[in-house]
Structures are given as structure tokens and as C-alpha cells.
Amino acid sequence: MSDIVILGLNHKTAPIEIRECLAFSDAETDAAIERLQNYPDIDEVLLLSTCNRVEVLLTTTAVPTATEAVKSFLSEFKKVAPEKFSESLYIHNGDEAVRHIFRVASSLDSMMVGEPQILGQIKAAYHGAIRKKTSGVVLNRLMHRTFFVAKRVRSETGIGDHAVSISYAAVELGRKIFGNLEEKKVLLIGAGEMAELAVEHLIRNKTGDIFVANRTFERGVALAQQFRGCPIRFEEIPEHLQQVDIIISSTGSSGFIIGPEHIKGIMRGRRNRPLFFIDIAVPRDIDPEINRLPNIYVYDIDDLKGVIEENIEDRNREAIKAERIIDEAVIRFRQWFESLRVVPTIVALQKKMDTIAAAELNKTLQSLHHLSADDRTVINRMTQSMIHKILHDPIMWLKHEGGDNDRAALLDITRKLFKLDEP
Amino acid sequence: MALTTIFYLLSTVGYIAYLFYQKDFFQKSGLYLLLAGFSLHTAAIAFAFIQSGHLPVRNFYETLSIAGWAMAGVFLVFHFKFKLKILGIYAAPLVTLIMIIAAQLPREPAQANKLFNSFWLISHIVVIFTGEAAFALACGVGILYLVQERALKTKNYGFFFRRLPDLELLDTTGYACIFVGFTLLTIGLVTGFVYAKSSWGRFWSWDPKEVWSGISWLLYAALLHGRLSLGWRGRKAAIMAIIGFAILLFTFLGVNFLMEGHHGEFTR
Numbered sequence: 001m002s003d004i005v006i007l008g009l010n011h012k013t014a015p016i017e018i019r020e021c022l023a024f025s026d027a028e029t030d031a032a033i034e035r036l037q038n039y040p041d042i043d044e045v046l047l048l049s050t051c052n053r054v055e056v057l058l059t060t061t062a063v064p065t066a067t068e069a070v071k072s073f074l075s076e077f078k079k080v081a082p083e084k085f086s087e088s089l090y091i092h093n094g095d096e097a098v099r100h101i102f103r104v105a106s107s108l109d110s111m112m113v114g115e116p117q118i119l120g121q122i123k124a125a126y127h128g129a130i131r132k133k134t135s136g137v138v139l140n141r142l143m144h145r146t147f148f149v150a151k152r153v154r155s156e157t158g159i160g161d162h163a164v165s166i167s168y169a170a171v172e173l174g175r176k177i178f179g180n181l182e183e184k185k186v187l188l189i190g191a192g193e194m195a196e197l198a199v200e201h202l203i204r205n206k207t208g209d210i211f212v213a214n215r216t217f218e219r220g221v222a223l224a225q226q227f228r229g230c231p232i233r234f235e236e237i238p239e240h241l242q243q244v245d246i247i248i249s250s251t252g253s254s255g256f257i258i259g260p261e262h263i264k265g266i267m268r269g270r271r272n273r274p275l276f277f278i279d280i281a282v283p284r285d286i287d288p289e290i291n292r293l294p295n296i297y298v299y300d301i302d303d304l305k306g307v308i309e310e311n312i313e314d315r316n317r318e319a320i321k322a323e324r325i326i327d328e329a330v331i332r333f334r335q336w337f338e339s340l341r342v343v344p345t346i347v348a349l350q351k352k353m354d355t356i357a358a359a360e361l362n363k364t365l366q367s368l369h370h371l372s373a374d375d376r377t378v379i380n381r382m383t384q385s386m387i388h389k390i391l392h393d394p395i396m397w398l399k400h401e402g403g404d405n406d407r408a409a410l411l412d413i414t415r416k417l418f419k420l421d422e423p
Numbered sequence: 424m425a426l427t428t429i430f431y432l433l434s435t436v437g438y439i440a441y442l443f444y445q446k447d448f449f450q451k452s453g454l455y456l457l458l459a460g461f462s463l464h465t466a467a468i469a470f471a472f473i474q475s476g477h478l479p480v481r482n483f484y485e486t487l488s489i490a491g492w493a494m495a496g497v498f499l500v501f502h503f504k505f506k507l508k509i510l511g512i513y514a515a516p517l518v519t520l521i522m523i524i525a526a527q528l529p530r531e532p533a534q535a536n537k538l539f540n541s542f543w544l545i546s547h548i549v550v551i552f553t554g555e556a557a558f559a560l561a562c563g564v565g566i567l568y569l570v571q572e573r574a575l576k577t578k579n580y581g582f583f584f585r586r587l588p589d590l591e592l593l594d595t596t597g598y599a600c601i602f603v604g605f606t607l608l609t610i611g612l613v614t615g616f617v618y619a620k621s622s623w624g625r626f627w628s629w630d631p632k633e634v635w636s637g638i639s640w641l642l643y644a645a646l647l648h649g650r651l652s653l654g655w656r657g658r659k660a661a662i663m664a665i666i667g668f669a670i671l672l673f674t675f676l677g678v679n680f681l682m683e684g685h686h687g688e689f690t691r
Contacts (some may be wrong), residue, residue: 173575175589176584177575177590178589179588179590179592181590268654271653271656272656274591274655274657294658294659295656295658296656297575297576299578303578304577306580307580383505
């Protein structure tokens with residue numbers, strides 16, 4: 001009987017340098033799963049690689065050798081010494097592996113809990129596995145359950161509704177101001193992890209042109225390249241305020257970079273279209289006085305945190321609901337998985353036959369009053385013997401035919417054929 | 424009419440539940456109940472029209488009923504156009520309130536005379552009422568805009584912040600309401616002039632209602648001009664929509680009760 005194993009690392013266990021080294025491109029993923037499946041101890045396999053995680057999901061009958069194989073494969077394929085990443089690796093099997101993949105897909109394990117992208121990424125990984133035929137009965141069932149659980153979590157809890165990080169808060173506020181962020185022009189002033197993350201989130205929301213201003217122009221050019229934006233000089237900021245809609249600022253400047261004097265006169269030219277400032281810098285870059293002007297909204301880091309805290313309680317409440325949905329799904333999946341063992345299926349098959357035979361026999365004997373008790377026993381014995389003989393070949397076949405993986409498929413078919421999972 | 428009011432009342436309950444629980448089911452119930460009320464209302468007005476041969480605007484009861492009907496109709500149109508679900512929380516209670524007030528009034532129609540039987544009068548009334556309903560909606564949207572803008576400016580994310588839509592949608596809807604309202608008000612005034620000419624022999628007679636309607640028209644014209652040529656939008660537009668509707672309300676109610684004039688003949 002095979003076991004489900006997930007082995008990987010994510011933003012919680014590994015720093016970005018290691019995640020970068022182990023990240024797989026789409027083409028690499030295809031090649032990797034094909035090669036992984038050729039390992040004798042790996043039956044089915046799927047590889048998920050995103051900016052925050054690299055995970056290999058597999059089924060195997062020999063957990064220790066399979067996990068060792070995956071480790072050495074990762075090291076070999078990505079040319080990274082095993083000791084560099086082995087401490088960051090987590091390995092889950094059985095229920096824990098199932099729970100892990102359910103949690104990942106429901107975005108409970110994400111850096112930004114509730115973010116919707118992860119489900120799409122898992123679907124893409126699964127489609128890759130289908131294309132390369134590395135997914136079989138167990139992973140197919142597991143992935144379909146995963147999508148179902150993720151969808152349920154999304155629709156039955158408010159986990160995806162709330163802003164849970166600075167950049168999400170910024171995007172959410174932007175949506176409350178502009179409605180749609182599409183084609184809204186963004187100006188990034190200065191750099192910093194949080195500002196970059198915010199820009200990335202805005203880009204995901206299909207914002208328009210991006211301008212990047214930095215004190216050192218060269219750094220600005222590099223950043224602009226990263227976001228496919230347009231670098232501008234620091235001195236050009238005021239004139240660009242006329243055309244941009246969202247300004248994210250995070251410089252190390254000790255004083256305000258943009259004050260009311262820069263805004264006066266530009267609103268008319270913008271025909272009063274709203275301006276949204278996100279000031280992540282400490283000390284602040286944007287004079288909060290600007291917030292008083294009509295159609296201008298200025299948010300500093302504390303304001304954004306306020307949005308998040310508003311939601312944190314809701315989010316915890318929703319997360320509890322989500323975990324409950326996942327627990328339930330794990331139990332159900334285990335029930336199905338257990339059913340793939342030979343013995344329960346054989347027992348279920350025999351029980352079904354016995355029940356049918358007993359019912360039919362009962363019906364027939366009721367109309368045959370002339371039979372003696374002995375006659376009845378003989379007929380009964382004959383029925384049992386028939387069941388035994390009918391089931392003998394299928395049972396032998398289930399017990400001995402094919403490898404372990406094939407057996408899972410055979411058992412699955414058998415259960416469907418005889419409707420053994422229905423009461 | 425009582426059944427119509429009950430539908431509107433139930434719709435209000437649906438929208439209030441939607442406001443608190445944010446479940447689409449409540450919003451949909453509110454909407455369909457309002458639609459049902461509106462259909463019944465339309466049928467009742469059509470029936471009264473056929474029975475008497477006159478548009479039923481011969482007393483204050485009937486006038487209010489037409490106002491409620493126009494309000495419900497205009498809301499439904501704007502709802503399907505802009506999908507501003509939460510606006511029902513303003514429109515449904517307003518329609519219900521109008522209908523409840525109307526129900527308290529005496530129902531004997533004024534003496535039918537030739538004044539009531541003119542194509543121009545019917546178009547004048549229907550168009551003006553529809554236009555005013557659009558302005559009423561603009562006022563509601565303006566209020567929602569101010570509430571949402573305040574939450575965003577003060578960073579005080581209270582009860583309404585998550586429940587109200589974005590400023591852009593509110594602003595666009597408000598503008599559309601004003602635009603439609605202004606167009607209809609203009610057509611309504613023109614038909615009114617034509618009707619006045621045919622009934623009293625002159626286009627304009629400095630009747631208080633005419634004067635106040637003129638003032639409202641000028642205010643909305645200024646608002647639209649400001650928007651189109653100077654980019655007035657957001658808060659300023661929202662406040663003007665609210666003031667505009669207050670003036671309109673005064674034109675509709677205050678002038679009838681406080682001042683004399685030939686419009687009184689229709690609404691006493």
C-alpha cells in the first residue's frame with residue numbers, strides 16, 4: 001500500500017536565497033517530474049514551484065528511500081549542495097501531507113493568508129503532471145479534493161475578503177478609491193522590500209504604467225527594469241504627479257518629499273481625478289497635510305496597519321472555520337484512501353454479495369414451504385459456495401495483479417463497479 | 424395599493440438585512456420584492472388611468488404615489504445599469520416612506536376639468552417625476568459617497584466602510600443620475616411651458632413652483648457645467664447633489680403648502 005508524501009520548503013522555513021536556488025521554471029518542472037517518476041520508489045509525482053515554495057508531492061511504498069531520492073534529485077538538478085537546504089525541508093506523510101496540501105491550496109499557509117493566486121499555481125502544477133502522465137489514481141483524487149476544499153474554504157469563509165498585509169491593504173484601499181485598479185499609473189519613489197511587494201501586488205491587479213524614482217538614478221533604472229517601468233529622476237517627481245494615480249513612497253529621506261506646494265495646481269490639470277499616496281517610509285515622505293485636500297488620500301504605515309488590524313480578528317475567526325473544513329476533508333480523504341487497501345475492499349465485496357444473496361434467498365424460500373430444514377441448509381450452503389467461487393478469481397486478481405500503483409487503480413475501479421462506497 | 428406598499432416594505436426589510444449580514448440572498452430578495460411592488464404599482468396606476476381617463480395626479484395622494492412609482496422605477500433602471508447593490512438601502516425605504524405618507528392622505532380626486540386632459544400635462548408630469556426620482560437617487564448616492572469618503576479620509580473604518588462600494592462607482596453613478604435627471608427636468612420644463620401656453624396663454628407666469636424649478640434647474644446646470652468643464656467631482660459633486668435635491672424637495676412640498684400658485688390646483 002502506497003503512502004502520500006509531501007516534501008518541500010517555503011517562505012517560513014527557507015530564506016529567499018535558498019528558495020531562489022531551488023525554484024523551477026515551467027520547462028524545468030516538466031523535465032523534473034518525468035525524471036522523478038523514473039525513480040523505482042516513486043509511483044506518482046507532482047511538483048509545485050512558486051516564489052514562496054518548492055514542494056514535491058508523491059506517492060510511494062517506501063517513504064524513506066523515496067524522500068532521500070527526492071533530496072538528492074533536487075540537489076543534483078538544481079546544483080545545490082544538500083546541506084544548504086536540507087535543514088529547511090519539511091516532510092509530511094499520510095494525513096499530514098493531505099492536510100498540508102489542503103492548507104496550501106486554501107491559502108492558509110501563504111505569506112498573505114487568503115491570497116488567491118496559489119490555487120491557480122497548484123492547478124497549473126497538476127496540469128503539468130497530467131500532461132506528463134505522472135499523476136495517477138491517488139494524486140488525481142487528492143488534487144480534485146484539494147480544489148474542492150480550496151473552493152469551499154473560499155466560498156464558506158471570509159478568508160479571502162480581507163486585507164492581510166501592508167501591500168494587500170494598499171491594494172484594498174486603492175480599490176475603495178478607484179474601484180478598478182486597471183490602467184492606474186503608479187509612481188514608486190525609493191525602494192524597499194515592502195514598497196516592492198506593494199508594487200508587485202499592484203501589477204498583479206493589472207495597473208498601468210509604472211514610474212520609478214530613486215535618489216541614485218542607477219538603482220532606479222534597475223528597479224524600473226524589474227517592474228518593466230520607466231525610470232525618472234528625483235527632480236521630475238512633481239511634474240509626474242499630474243499623470244500618475246498611485247504613489248508609493250519609501251525613501252530614507254529625513255523630511256517630506258512631497259508637500260502641499262507640490263500638489264497645488266496639479267489637481268485641476270488632473271480634472272480632480274483622485275490621487276492615492278501610500279507612504280511606507282519612516283520618517284514619512286508625504287506631508288499628511290495633503291490628505292486634507294479634496295480627492296487626495298494619504299496613508300502612512302500606521303494607517304495601513306490599522307486596515308490590517310481591523311481585519312485580523314475577522315481573519316482569525318475565518319481561519320478557524322477554514323481549518324474545520326480542512327479537518328473534515330482530511331478525514332474523508334483518509335476514508336477513501338483506506339478503502340484502497342485490498343482487505344477492506346475484499347471484505348466489502350463479500351459483504352455486498354452476502355447481503356444480496358441473503359435477501360434473494362429469503363425471498364425465494366418464503367414461497368417454497370415444502371422444503372425441509374435440511375433442504376434449506378443445503379441451498380444455503382450452495383449459495384455460499386457460489387459466492388465463494390464467483391469471487392475467487394476477482395479476489396485473486398486484486399491481491400496479486402500488477403504493481404502497487406496499478407492495484408490502487410484496480411481497487412478504485414472495483415469499488416466503483418460494485419458501488420461499494422454507497423450505502 | 425396596500426399590497427404594493429407591503430411589497431416595498433418587505434423589500435426594505437430585505438435591504439436592511441443585506442446591510443447587516445452582507446448576504447446576496449437578502450439583496451436579491453430586496454430587489455425582486457421591489458420589482459414585484461413596482462409591477463403592481465404600475466398596474467394600479469394604469470388601471471386608475473384607464474378607469475378615469477386621467478393620469479392619476481389629481482390630489483396629493485396620487486401625486487405622491489406617482490412620485491414613489493417613479494422613484495422605484497428609476498432605481499431599478501439604475502440598479503441594472505450600475506449594479507450598485509447597496510443603493511437599495513436608500514431607495515427602498517424612501518419609496519416605502521413615500522407610500523406610507525401617501526396612504527395617510529385623503530383620496531378624493533380634485534374636480535376633473537380640462538386641465539387634466541392634455542398630452543403635454545401627462546408628459547410634463549411623468550417626465551418631471553422621473554427626473555426628480557433620478558435627482559433623489561443622486562442625493563442618496565451623494566450621501567453614500569460622503570460617508571465612504573469620510574471613512575477613507577479619517578481612516579476610521581466603521582460599519583459602512585466595507586459595506587459601501589468604491590468612490591469611483593459612487594461618483595460615476597451620481598453623475599449619471601444627475602445627467603439623466605437634468606435631461607428629464609429640462610424636457611419636463613419645456614413640456615410644462617407648452618402646456619402652460621395652451622392652458623393659460625403664456626409660457627411663464629412667475630408661479631412659485633416655476634421659479635423654484637428654475638432655481639433647481641440652474642443649480643444642476645451649474646453642477647453639470649462644473650463637472651464637464653472644470654472636472655468638479657467627488658465630494659463637491661456629492662454635496663451639490665444633496666443641496667440640489669433639498670431645493671427640489673422644497674419645490675415639490677414647500678411651495679405647495681407655503682406659497683400660492685397654479686400648481687396648487689393639482690396637489691391639494
